[in-house]
């Protein structure tokens with residue numbers, strides 16, 4: 001893994017994900033997730049299989065009509081869900097019906113009805129605005145996504161040249177000479193050579209294929225790259241090469257990266273900040289160093305306990321902690337939410353846990 005370099009990521013927010021919900025029927029794949037990515041930073045998103053990392057990425061690039069919440073890119077709303085507004089309408093209707101049933105009448109009931117209708121009108125307005133933004137469906141080519149095996153799903157009869165150029169062609173570029181120049185430029189940028197342009201994906205190794213995937217993304221000159229487990233399928237030695245390449249491009253192109261991974265060891269040195277997801281929820285978010293020094297949420301602790309270190313003494317003592325939510329939290333009355341425990345350090349917790357975490361941070 002590369003040495004962590006201190007890249008001054010700016011304070012400008014490039015991407016803002018706000019109360020994002022993506023439900024697949026009963027399955028709350030992403031449930032009220034909020035985070036911001038600053039321009040120039042690498043934001044690591046980690047968590048076990050099925051916790052909603054890919055769904056978060058796909059929601060950002062508008063592959064779904066999100067259930068609820070907002071996604072802003074450079075201050076412009078690029079995705080908007082209508083769920084929260086619809087839920088507010090339901091709530092207002094229910095409250096009014098309950099009041100009526102309880103026997104309230106006259107002026108009081110009239111007032112309540114007026115209030116309900118105001119809520120409904122306001123929420124309907126928000127729904128219309130969200131639908132307008134959603135419909136605009138501006139092709140957000142400034143955001144590109146790299147997948148685990150990015151060219152596995154591509155027609156094997158396409159040459160590397162065609163694979164890399166596809167986005168440019170879709171964007172409307174017709175000048176073949178210009179396209180070729182771009183293809184050669186990015187091939188070299190990712191550590192391949194122009195002679196590779198005429199070959200087919202199956203002629204390449206896993207690491208090289210991932211480089212082609214990176215080339216395919218950077219040829220669009222994006223500002224943000226969402227890299228979804230780009231190294232999970234690769235040997236450890238090759239993993240470091242691909243991460244080094246992304247780190248290199250980050251500096252050369254001023255890229256911002258949302259880096260998705262299963263485990264913390266991959267993102268540790270590369271990320272400025274890390275968000276930890278568990279079953280559709282963001283459970284902890286902090287600066288990388290801070291998260292490793294002061295992990296608060298028990299799930300983060302369990303992830304950390306799974307990382308082996310090249311220290312035999314530590315390894316002998318290392319105990320894997322398993323996270324059993326029912327044993328850790330009592331959320332029957334005191335409900336949890338995402339709260340800032342220390343500056344920039346957020347944890348999903350209830351009042352009692354919040355007080356305990358604060359105390360814990362004081363001791364550090």
Ligand SMILES: Nc1ncnc2c1ncn2[C@@H]1O[C@H](COP(=O)(O)OP(=O)(O)OP(=O)(O)O)[C@@H](O)[C@H]1O
Pocket residue numbers: 024027029047048049050051052053054055056262
């Ligand atoms: N298109 C879909 N339709 C229905 N359910 C889906 C869809 N995509 C994902 N899911 C479900 O949403 C949940 C989150 O899936 P997601 O792929 O986002 O997880 P992940 O964190 O990326 O996992 P992995 O580390 O295995 O890639 C899972 O329960 C999954 O089965």
Ligand SMILES: [Mg+2]
Pocket residue numbers: 053054055228
């Ligand atoms: Mg995934």
